[in-house]
Amino acid sequence: MYGNDFETPDQPGASALLDEVESAERDLHEAAGRTVAAGEAAQQDYFDAVIAADQKIEPRDWMPDAYRTGLVRQIAQHAHSEIIGMQPEGNWITRAPSLKRKAILLAKVQDEAGHGLYLYAAAETLGVTRDELVEMLITGRQKYSSIFNYPTLTWADMGAIGWLVDGAAIVNQVPLCRCSYGPYARAMIRICKEESFHQRQGFEILYTLARGTDGQRRMAQDAVNRWWYPSLAMFGPPDADSTHSEQSMAWKIKRFSNDDLRQRFVDMCVPQAQALDLDIPDPELRWNADRGAHDYTQPDYAELFAVIKGNGPCNRQRMSHRRRAHEDGAWVREAAAAYAAKRAAA
Amino acid sequence: MSNEWPLWEVFIRARRGLSHTHVGSLHAPDATVALHHARDVYTRRQEGVSIWVVPAAAITASSPDEKDAFFDPAADKVYRHPTFYAVPEGVAHL
Numbered sequence: 299m300y301g302n303d304f305e306t307p308d309q310p311g312a313s314a315l316l317d318e319v320e321s322a323e324r325d326l327h328e329a330a331g332r333t334v335a336a337g338e339a340a341q342q343d344y345f346d347a348v349i350a351a352d353q354k355i356e357p358r359d360w361m362p363d364a365y366r367t368g369l370v371r372q373i374a375q376h377a378h379s380e381i382i383g384m385q386p387e388g389n390w391i392t393r394a395p396s397l398k399r400k401a402i403l404l405a406k407v408q409d410e411a412g413h414g415l416y417l418y419a420a421a422e423t424l425g426v427t428r429d430e431l432v433e434m435l436i437t438g439r440q441k442y443s444s445i446f447n448y449p450t451l452t453w454a455d456m457g458a459i460g461w462l463v464d465g466a467a468i469v470n471q472v473p474l475c476r477c478s479y480g481p482y483a484r485a486m487i488r489i490c491k492e493e494s495f496h497q498r499q500g501f502e503i504l505y506t507l508a509r510g511t512d513g514q515r516r517m518a519q520d521a522v523n524r525w526w527y528p529s530l531a532m533f534g535p536p537d538a539d540s541t542h543s544e545q546s547m548a549w550k551i552k553r554f555s556n557d558d559l560r561q562r563f564v565d566m567c568v569p570q571a572q573a574l575d576l577d578i579p580d581p582e583l584r585w586n587a588d589r590g591a592h593d594y595t596q597p598d599y600a601e602l603f604a605v606i607k608g609n610g611p612c613n614r615q616r617m618s619h620r621r622r623a624h625e626d627g628a629w630v631r632e633a634a635a636a637y638a639a640k641r642a643a644a
Numbered sequence: 645m646s647n648e649w650p651l652w653e654v655f656i657r658a659r660r661g662l663s664h665t666h667v668g669s670l671h672a673p674d675a676t677v678a679l680h681h682a683r684d685v686y687t688r689r690q691e692g693v694s695i696w697v698v699p700a701a702a703i704t705a706s707s708p709d710e711k712d713a714f715f716d717p718a719a720d721k722v723y724r725h726p727t728f729y730a731v732p733e734g735v736a737h738l
Contacts, residue, residue: 412688428648638677
């Protein structure tokens with residue numbers, strides 16, 4: 299609609315992830331056709347058999363309490379991240395450098411709102427209400443991804459967020475398309491299909507800047523320098539320190555460990571950075587032929603925990619903005635409910 | 645008191661000729677707003693040509709705990725399938 303004033307750059311490895319989403323969707327349909335042979339078995343046996351057959355647990359099925367509460371925690375935290383994630387990018391909508399970039403950024407931020415809603419709806423199928431979920435976010439009882447507590451200082455940050463932050467999110471999220479809880483898996487398939495444009499538009503912003511003026515090139519490199527390690531930290535603490543992982547794997551909520559996904563992300567980014575002609579800010583980054591993977595410097599996990607605890611650069615700003623938006627919108631929710639009640643009574 | 649808007653289930657017809665399929669749910673104060681929200685949330689990429697919204701409270705679902713007893717009566721009626729019947733060799737159009 300706004301015309302493409304340059305060729306779409308080739309982004310190595312981008313289509314492989316999307317193929318995995320398609321394949322997760324195919325497998326979901328295929329597994330649904332298999333018969334689960336549990337016969338007269340008890341609830342727990344039936345639950346275990348469904349998981350073993352790679353079928354989906356549905357909202358009204360019996361499930362262990364810890365499965366339910368663990369999923370509510372994970373899906374809610376994911377939903378909160380989508381909602382808070384609108385803020386760093388919303389910061390640049392009014393200052394996007396062209397109408398085309400502005401329209402794209404608006405569509406992306408609107409997608410994040412949609413993704414938050416898909417996920418809240420999935421969490422609600424587990425018996426928690428929307429009011430409770432909103433309450434847990436604005437009181438800080440549930441967390442959102444710590445990446446959104448970093449500031450967006452320049453336009454190039456829109457590129458780095460798309461390429462690195464959305465890229466890391468996709469690597470994390472593609473395996474969730476195979477999650478054993480049906481409503482979550484279906485929401486993730488939808489989200490991953492939509493997310494792929496997010497990552498590509500970020501890559502394209504950086505690609506354009508890296509071929510612009512010296513100043514634009516420096517701005518692009520500076521953004522990559524600031525977002526690289528926080529993006530690596532998005533995969534969570536190292537496997538040895540990860541508290542929820544083992545049970546999550548057994549229940550097929552989670553499919554790969556934090557460290558495996560982080561490695562996969564690094565290996566994916568290296569050729570992409572070369573295509574961008576930008577440097578990854580890690581002097582220790584090099585191919586290890588024995589492992590068939592790149593060696594790289596781990597992010598600063600002490601910083602990750604400090605940001606999670608509330609001491610990142612923007613924690614207070616993000617929370618107070620979210621609270622204000624919720625309070626300022628109260629009259630709209632009340633007026634709509636009052637109007638609906640009046641019409642129903644008439 | 646909770647002011648939470650009621651829950652609506654959303655069904656979308658992807659193309660003319662296909663049936664409406666459940667895609668998810670949302671909260672809205674009334675049916676008109678629910679339709680608008682469903683359009684904004686579930687059809688941002690032209691995913692549909694028609695939307696149904698149904699109050700979630702109006703749906704009665706069968707219970708997964710009773711599914712064996714509920715669906716069992718159909719299990720022993722193999723004669724409802726054409727493969728149950730032997731057809732003599734050479735008989736066509738049957």
